Amino acid sequence: MADHDHDHHHSHEHGDHGHGSELSETQLRVRALETVLTEKGYIDPAALDAIIEAYETKIGPRNGAVVVARAWTDPAFKKALLEDASKAVASMGHLSRVGDHLVAVENTPTRHNMIVCTLCSCYPWEVLGLPPVWYKSAPYRSRAVKDPRGVLDDFGVTLPKGTEVRVWDSTAETRFIVLPMRPAGTDGWSADKLADLVTRDSMIGTGLPLSPGQK
Amino acid sequence: MDGVHDMGGMDGFGKVEVEKNEPVFHAPWEGRVLAMQRSMGYAGAWHIDHSRFAQEKLPPAAYLTASYYERWALGLEKNVTELGYVTPEEIAAGHALTPGVSFKRKLTADIVDQGLCRSSFYRQQQGPARFKPGDRVRTKNIHPASHTRLPRYARDKVGVVELCHGCHMFPDAVAANRGDDPQWLYTVVFTGEELWGPDADPTSTISIDAFEPYLEPA
Numbered sequence: 001m002a003d004h005d006h007d008h009h010h011s012h013e014h015g016d017h018g019h020g021s022e023l024s025e026t027q028l029r030v031r032a033l034e035t036v037l038t039e040k041g042y043i044d045p046a047a048l049d050a051i052i053e054a055y056e057t058k059i060g061p062r063n064g065a066v067v068v069a070r071a072w073t074d075p076a077f078k079k080a081l082l083e084d085a086s087k088a089v090a091s092m093g094h095l096s097r098v099g100d101h102l103v104a105v106e107n108t109p110t111r112h113n114m115i116v117c118t119l120c121s122c123y124p125w126e127v128l129g130l131p132p133v134w135y136k137s138a139p140y141r142s143r144a145v146k147d148p149r150g151v152l153d154d155f156g157v158t159l160p161k162g163t164e165v166r167v168w169d170s171t172a173e174t175r176f177i178v179l180p181m182r183p184a185g186t187d188g189w190s191a192d193k194l195a196d197l198v199t200r201d202s203m204i205g206t207g208l209p210l211s212p213g214q215k
Numbered sequence: 216m217d218g219v220h221d222m223g224g225m226d227g228f229g230k231v232e233v234e235k236n237e238p239v240f241h242a243p244w245e246g247r248v249l250a251m252q253r254s255m256g257y258a259g260a261w262h263i264d265h266s267r268f269a270q271e272k273l274p275p276a277a278y279l280t281a282s283y284y285e286r287w288a289l290g291l292e293k294n295v296t297e298l299g300y301v302t303p304e305e306i307a308a309g310h311a312l313t314p315g316v317s318f319k320r321k322l323t324a325d326i327v328d329q330g331l332c333r334s335s336f337y338r339q340q341q342g343p344a345r346f347k348p349g350d351r352v353r354t355k356n357i358h359p360a361s362h363t364r365l366p367r368y369a370r371d372k373v374g375v376v377e378l379c380h381g382c383h384m385f386p387d388a389v390a391a392n393r394g395d396d397p398q399w400l401y402t403v404v405f406t407g408e409e410l411w412g413p414d415a416d417p418t419s420t421i422s423i424d425a426f427e428p429y430l431e432p433a
Binding site for chain 1: 244283301330335419
C-alpha cells in the first residue's frame with residue numbers, strides 16, 4: 001500500500017499531528033507481537049497470510065449481493081431468507097461459513113432498514129467482508145441511532161418523508177443484512193446480472209441498489 | 216462500563232466520511248493484527264467479549280485517537296499479557312523468553328477456511344423465556360463498571376420485544392470470567408421519541424439486541 005493512501009486513511013481519525021513515527025512504532029510493535037506469539041507456538045504466520053488473502057480476495061460484499069439477487073428472483077428463497085437467513089444462506093453451499101446468527105431485514109416502500117454497531121464494530125463479515133472505516137468510525141456509531149436521516153444525507157440518500165427508518169443496533173452476536181428493494185426496470189434480469197446492482201452500502205442500509213442506468 | 220466506546224447518541228463527531236475505493240487493509244500490519252486476533256480466538260485464548268472489554272478499558276483518549284486496527288493491536292497486547300500468555304518483558308524484547316502455554320487447538324494454514332467459520336453462540340437454555348414477541352419491556356437502569364452490551368442510550372427505556380433469538384452466552388458474564396451463563400436474547404424496538412425525546416425524528420425506530428437480564432416487564 002502506498003504511503004499516501006495510508007496517510008489518507010488516518011487523516012480523519014488522527015487529526016493533523018505528525019504520525020509518521022507513530023505508524024512505524026505500530027508496525028514495529030505488531031511485528032514484535034507476531035514474533036513472540038509465533039515463538040510461543042500460539043500462531044502460524046502462514047495461517048496469517050491465508051487469512052489476509054481470504055479477506056482480500058474471497059470474503060466480500062459480492063457474497064451478500066448474490067444472496068440478495070437470488071431473493072429478488074426466487075420467492076421461495078426470499079421467504080426462507082427472511083425466516084432464517086443463516087439456514088437459507090448456508091443452503092447456497094459456498095457461503096456455509098455464515099454461522100448461526102444471521103438475520104435478513106427487508107426494505108419495503110414503507111420501511112427502510114439501517115445497520116449499525118454503536119458499541120464496537122459488529123458487522124456481517126461472512127456476507128459483506130470486513131467493514132469499511134466509516135462503519136467503525138465515531139461519526140457513524142454515534143449518529144446512526146439518533147439522527148438516521150442525517151446520516152443518510154451524508155451518503156446522499158433521501159427517503160420519502162413518511163418512510164419509517166428502522167435502525168438495528170448490533171449489540172449481541174446477531175448479525176443483520178438489509179434486503180434492499182429490487183430496482184425498477186429490471187424485469188426479466190437474471191440473478192447474476194442483478195447482483196451487479198447490489199452495492200455493499202445497500203446491504204448496510206446507507207445506500208440503495210444501483211438502477212439499471214447506473215451500472 | 217460507561218466508556219467512550221458506548222457512542223450511541225453522542226454529538227460532535229461530525230459527518231460520516233466515506234473513503235472512495237477503500238482497500239481492505241490500509242497497510243500490511245493491519246491484516247497481521249486481524250489475523251493474529253482470529254488465530255488467538257480460534258486457539259481459545261479468550262472470547263470475543265474479552266477482546267471488546269480489553270479495548271473498552273483503554274484510556275479514553277487512546278481509544279478515540281487510535282485507528283481501528285491500532286486499537287485492536289493495543290487490545291491484543293493487553294489480552295496476551297493480562298491473561299498471562301506473554302510477559303511484558305517478552306513484548307519489550309520482541310522474542311519469547313519462556314515456552315508458551317498449550318491451547319486446545321491452533322489455526323494453521325491448511326485449515327484456515329474452516330477456522331474462519333463463525334462459531335455458534337447458542338447455549339443450552341437454563342429455563343423458559345420470560346418474554347415473547349409483542350411484550351412491552353423496560354430496560355434496566357444499570358451502570359456496571361464491567362463489560363455490558365446494554366448501551367447507555369437504551370437504559371431505563373420502554374420498548375417492545377420483536378424477535379427472540381434463542382439462548383446465547385451472556386457477554387457480561389463471559390467478560391467477567393463467570394462462564395457462559397446462557398441467557399435469552401431478544402430484539403427490542405423503541406420509538407425515536409422514547410430514546411431521544413420529543414424532538415426525535417417521528418419516523419425513526421431503533422432496536423437493540425437485549426439479553427433477558429437487561430429487561431423487566433413494562
